[in-house]
Amino acid sequence: MSSDEFVVTPWHVEGDIDYDKLIKRFGTQKISNELLLKLQKITGEDHFMLRRGIFFSHRDLNLILENYEKGEEFFLYTGRGPSGHTHIGHLVPWVFSKWLQDKFNVNMYFQLTDDEKFFAKQDLSLAQTTNFALENALDFIALGFKPEKTKIIINTKNIKTLYPIASQVAKKINFSNTKAVFGFTNDTNLGMIFYTSLQSAPCFIEDKQVLIPLGVDQDPHFRITRDIAPKINKTKPALIHNIMIPSLLGPGGKMSASDEKNTIFTTDSPEVVKKKINKYAFSGGQPDIDEHRKIGGNPDIDVSYQYLRIFFEHDDSKLKKIYDDYKSGKMLTGELKSILIEKINAFLSVHQQKREEARKNINDYLLKD
Numbered sequence: 001m002s003s004d005e006f007v008v009t010p011w012h013v014e015g016d017i018d019y020d021k022l023i024k025r026f027g028t029q030k031i032s033n034e035l036l037l038k039l040q041k042i043t044g045e046d047h048f049m050l051r052r053g054i055f056f057s058h059r060d061l062n063l064i065l066e067n068y069e070k071g072e073e074f075f076l077y078t079g080r081g082p083s084g085h086t087h088i089g090h091l092v093p094w095v096f097s098k099w100l101q102d103k104f105n106v107n108m109y110f111q112l113t114d115d116e117k118f119f120a121k122q123d124l125s126l127a128q129t130t131n132f133a134l135e136n137a138l139d140f141i142a143l144g145f146k147p148e149k150t151k152i153i154i155n156t157k158n159i160k161t162l163y164p165i166a167s168q169v170a171k172k173i174n175f176s177n178t179k180a181v182f183g184f185t186n187d188t189n190l191g192m193i194f195y196t197s198l199q200s201a202p203c204f205i206e207d208k209q210v211l212i213p214l215g216v217d218q219d220p221h222f223r224i225t226r227d228i229a230p231k232i233n234k235t236k237p238a239l240i241h242n243i244m245i246p247s248l249l250g251p252g253g254k255m256s257a258s259d260e261k262n263t264i265f266t267t268d269s270p271e272v273v274k275k276k277i278n279k280y281a282f283s284g285g286q287p288d289i290d291e292h293r294k295i296g297g298n299p300d301i302d303v304s305y306q307y308l309r310i311f312f313e314h315d316d317s318k319l320k321k322i323y324d325d326y327k328s329g330k331m332l333t334g335e336l337k338s339i340l341i342e343k344i345n346a347f348l349s350v351h352q353q354k355r356e357e358a359r360k361n362i363n364d365y366l367l368k369d
Ligand code: TRP
Pocket: 010, 077, 078, 079, 080, 081, 111, 112, 113, 116, 199, 212, 213, 214, 215, 218
């Protein structure tokens, strides 16, 4: 695959993604400075994920904010396909969603698509994906969403709520629409073909506009949802997209929960985190120390640096110092990795505790239909 070729679909991400090109290809809007300032004005905060372009693109976010300023409420929705344990890349849109819930004091729906992952993955049973859904729910709850304003939807458990809405949606989508968007063929199973209508359903669960923070690979589903919304007399969902989080093995591919050694899971022990980062994290450093001191490293392709930028180091001046020191050769790859290992393990020790506590109150979050 040549350097300007890349693939971004809900089920397949490959190549080195050029996000400006992707905005053009998908027809989304870049988050402008003006929009950033507006978000800052309303929330009273400058969130590092916005400032650093981790959330880089949107559809109708300006409308959501305009309406909000006129007193019109919205709600939040995001989701996860439970194909395995949660990895740290998944937490990006969830942490951001939690921030939005706090700032706007709005309802949040979280969809766990155990059906989707069963349809999409040859080697997973439905019992397994449903079990992962419950495990992933713990990670979501652990981030501190307000129980009175948050509902978790598990597709196979909450079909009674979803099905009437999905039916409205499904009637307006024909096979050539989904085929064009997802590249389905005659071998594609029926579950996959119907699935978009289930991912659309939570958009219309309340009679308000919805804002969806999501990985940009999920945009195609909601492009379809936005097309059909007026046909069922509903408002189009608004979206805010985050970049794909690189796997440990480096740029060109998102973190995939199906590959153990490419990924840091929220359930990993401190020893496992240390081993994975030291052994697998793609480095922008030089092959030997002398050369590294002379030429310096490349933080822009270094996965450890990228994880600090995307998630773990919120302080811009500390991040800049790491960037400069690594680039000049003053900081070695091993030193950079040990900063990251410490940050991840500090985060996970708190997270894992909250995750266990969440087992006790998961029932307060599960949607009852
Ligand atoms: N299809 C998504 C995945 O594989 C899961 C999902 C369902 C989702 N609803 C969503 C993701 C809404 C983002 C927003 O992860």
